[in-house]
Amino acid sequence: MKHKTFFWFILPSLAAMLLFIAMPLVSVTIQSLFVEHDQVLVEVENCTPFKCESSVAVDQEATAVLREERPLGQFNGLGTYTNRSHLAFAEVGEAWNASGSLYDFGAQLMNLPFYKALAFTITYTAVVTPFVIVLGLAIALGVNALPQLVKGPTIFCSLLPMIVTPLIGSLILFWMVDADGILGAALQRIFDDDQLSLKASHSLTWIMLIVYGIWHSAPFSFIVFYAGLQTVPQETLEAAQIDGATRWQRVRYVVVPYMTPLVVFITLMQLMDNFRVFEPIVGFSASAKATSLSWIIFNDLRGGDIQLFGSAAATSLLTILGVVVLLMPVLIRTWQEFGRKVV
Amino acid sequence: MASVAQRRSPGLIFFSTAFIVFWLMIATGPFIWTVWGSFKVQGDFFSKTDWRYALYGVRTITETGDAFTGNGYFGAWIQQEFWRNAFNTVIVVTFTVIISLTMGTLGGYALARSGFRYAFWLLMAALVFRAMPHITLVSGYLLPFFEWNLWGHLPTTIIVLVAINQPFTLWMLHSFFLNIPKDMDESALVDGCTRLQAFRHVIIPVMWPGVITTGLFSFLLAYNDFAVTSVLLSQENQTMVPKIASFLGTVRQQGQVMFAVAAVVSAMVPLFFLVLFFQRQIVSGLTTGAVKG
Numbered sequence: 349m350k351h352k353t354f355f356w357f358i359l360p361s362l363a364a365m366l367l368f369i370a371m372p373l374v375s376v377t378i379q380s381l382f383v384e385h386d387q388v389l390v391e392v393e394n395c396t397p398f399k400c401e402s403s404v405a406v407d408q409e410a411t412a413v414l415r416e417e418r419p420l421g422q423f424n425g426l427g428t429y430t431n432r433s434h435l436a437f438a439e440v441g442e443a444w445n446a447s448g449s450l451y452d453f454g455a456q457l458m459n460l461p462f463y464k465a466l467a468f469t470i471t472y473t474a475v476v477t478p479f480v481i482v483l484g485l486a487i488a489l490g491v492n493a494l495p496q497l498v499k500g501p502t503i504f505c506s507l508l509p510m511i512v513t514p515l516i517g518s519l520i521l522f523w524m525v526d527a528d529g530i531l532g533a534a535l536q537r538i539f540d541d542d543q544l545s546l547k548a549s550h551s552l553t554w555i556m557l558i559v560y561g562i563w564h565s566a567p568f569s570f571i572v573f574y575a576g577l578q579t580v581p582q583e584t585l586e587a588a589q590i591d592g593a594t595r596w597q598r599v600r601y602v603v604v605p606y607m608t609p610l611v612v613f614i615t616l617m618q619l620m621d622n623f624r625v626f627e628p629i630v631g632f633s634a635s636a637k638a639t640s641l642s643w644i645i646f647n648d649l650r651g652g653d654i655q656l657f658g659s660a661a662a663t664s665l666l667t668i669l670g671v672v673v674l675l676m677p678v679l680i681r682t683w684q685e686f687g688r689k690v691v
Numbered sequence: 692m693a694s695v696a697q698r699r700s701p702g703l704i705f706f707s708t709a710f711i712v713f714w715l716m717i718a719t720g721p722f723i724w725t726v727w728g729s730f731k732v733q734g735d736f737f738s739k740t741d742w743r744y745a746l747y748g749v750r751t752i753t754e755t756g757d758a759f760t761g762n763g764y765f766g767a768w769i770q771q772e773f774w775r776n777a778f779n780t781v782i783v784v785t786f787t788v789i790i791s792l793t794m795g796t797l798g799g800y801a802l803a804r805s806g807f808r809y810a811f812w813l814l815m816a817a818l819v820f821r822a823m824p825h826i827t828l829v830s831g832y833l834l835p836f837f838e839w840n841l842w843g844h845l846p847t848t849i850i851v852l853v854a855i856n857q858p859f860t861l862w863m864l865h866s867f868f869l870n871i872p873k874d875m876d877e878s879a880l881v882d883g884c885t886r887l888q889a890f891r892h893v894i895i896p897v898m899w900p901g902v903i904t905t906g907l908f909s910f911l912l913a914y915n916d917f918a919v920t921s922v923l924l925s926q927e928n929q930t931m932v933p934k935i936a937s938f939l940g941t942v943r944q945q946g947q948v949m950f951a952v953a954a955v956v957s958a959m960v961p962l963f964f965l966v967l968f969f970q971r972q973i974v975s976g977l978t979t980g981a982v983k984g
Contacts, residue, residue, distance in 0.1 A: 349805045353886045361798030368854030369820045372831025490711040505719045513915040516955050520725045528737035575978040624824035642826045664827035671822050
């Protein structure tokens with residue numbers, strides 16, 4: 349295909365991606381260097397018959413005008429990155445010096461919003477991904493053994509948790525485990541404790557969100573593995589059996605090696621998707637106990653009266669940095685493979 | 692026709708079947724429970740006394756005289772005007788799917804037929820773009836959109852969703868076009884067609900299975916989106932999902948939670964039918980990327 353034809357074919361798609369994916373990145377970078385205007389203060393003199401007192405008041409009009417004129421705010425350099433709600437170098441250093449043990453240091457870090465969100469995001473990604481892979485493989489093996497007639501309906505039912513809107517899926521589970529819901533009430537009865545609530549404890553909230561994540565993503569890995577199982581050659585399986593391999597050995601040494609490329613694929617997709625975990629925190633109203641990087645950006649944009657563009661932008665850039673680190677192994681591998689292909 | 696290698700002992704069959712039945716209960720149980728419960732009153736669906744109230748609708752009978760009630764649906768759709776949000780969702784989803792497929796087929800076709808180095812780099816860039824959390828992009832849009840008075844309108848959201856969709860659409864259609872033999876359009880070129888004519892007369896007639904599958908996933912992305920629609924749409928233009936989220940924040944009084952439950956079930960129904968009719972396409976779409984490696 350000629351360069352010119354290629355260009356015209358790709359133009360609409362490329363323009364959309366440049367305008368709405370690449371440009372926002374530039375815009376985010378610029379925004380992160382600015383911070384909201386301080387309120388304009390004026391000195392007002394209040395005179396009583398005896399004496400005059402001067403006090404400081406907010407000049408609402410001037411503040412509004414200033415915000416109107418320079419919506420970006422004032423230049424702050426890298427200040428936003430290092431303040432308390434982001435990397436918090438000062439606070440981290442202080443905590444490092446003050447704390448006696450690593451555990452203590454970790455506990456102090458968890459009081460800083462950025463590190464709290466980072467900790468949950470990483471934990472969620474690191475726990476959900478392997479569980480999804482193992483559970484998906486188990487379901488795929490199970491479904492593969494079912495009679496042909498019931499396979500279709502089984503796949504249909506298994507797809508539902510993944511297809512349904514994440515916010516809706518998390519709400520449905522939340523209503524069941526909430527204190528008045530069927531599971532929540534059952535737990536209260538089992539432990540004979542009227543105050544028991546999954547929402548009240550840090551670790552239970554985290555577990556609840558992680559269980560949701562596994563429930564939501566397991567169908568994806570199930571479908572991929574199930575399709576992969578159809579391509580495992582029967583001859584190899586039979587040969588292994590003739591050689592005296594047990595069922596477990598056949599799964600371990602024949603089926604699993606065939607699945608390895610699929611595991612790489614699922615891991616990649618899951619890392620990308622789990623790193624942006626966001627909707628379940630809204631759905632489970634869990635933000636008091638667990639926040640994610642995406643959630644704190646959302647909160648800066650929608651949470652308060654004033655939108656903290658600078659703060660949201662700084663967190664966004666740090667998040668993107670995290671995504672790049674996460675994808676680095678894949679990118680390097682693809683680049684090497686491509687180099688080999690060309691040479 | 693089961694081969695020797697597939698023969699299993701009864702114990703193993705029992706174990707694996709039990710496991711699948713257990714999984715199916717986990718996968719579908721919550722949906723069945725919520726759909727059933729959405730026709731009850733709050734006192735039954737969130738019953739502290741006895742969970743069986745939700746099954747038989749004890750309080751629903753005392754409050755409304757019947758074991759089933761449509762009050763939640765009436766409240767959500769009529770009183771809270773959920774139909775407006777449903778209508779907005781229809782507009783957003785329809786246009787997002789049509790526009791992103793149009794752009795995606797052209798781009799995906801070009802990428803599949805071009806052996807140049809930059810085609811590879813474009814695909815790599817698309818992969819990185821796909822990994823970007825949507826909310827980070829949204830925080831970049833917000834200030835410019837406010838300044839240019841673009842914020843809050845449906846067309847803005849549609850364009851943004853199309854753009855966010857593009858990396859995925861490109862990858863998927865690119866791999867579908869790779870499966871269409873090169874000889875087909877090249878013989879058309881030899882016969883004197885231009886690229887566009889070859890695309891129009893040779894590729895378009897055979898590309899529909901791939902386009903439908905990709906369209907399904909564009910639909911899901913637009914329909915399920917919360918991050919973009921909740922930040923970029925004004926109150927009156929909200930689609931269904933952000934509206935459900937604001938239901939949660941506003942009221943938790945008697946009866947009101949059931950509005951949210953009814954709205955959630957209503958928003959679930961189209962997805963249910965989508966899986967019912969397009970199960971084969973969804974499965975093949977999920978696995979295209981995987982088989983390609």
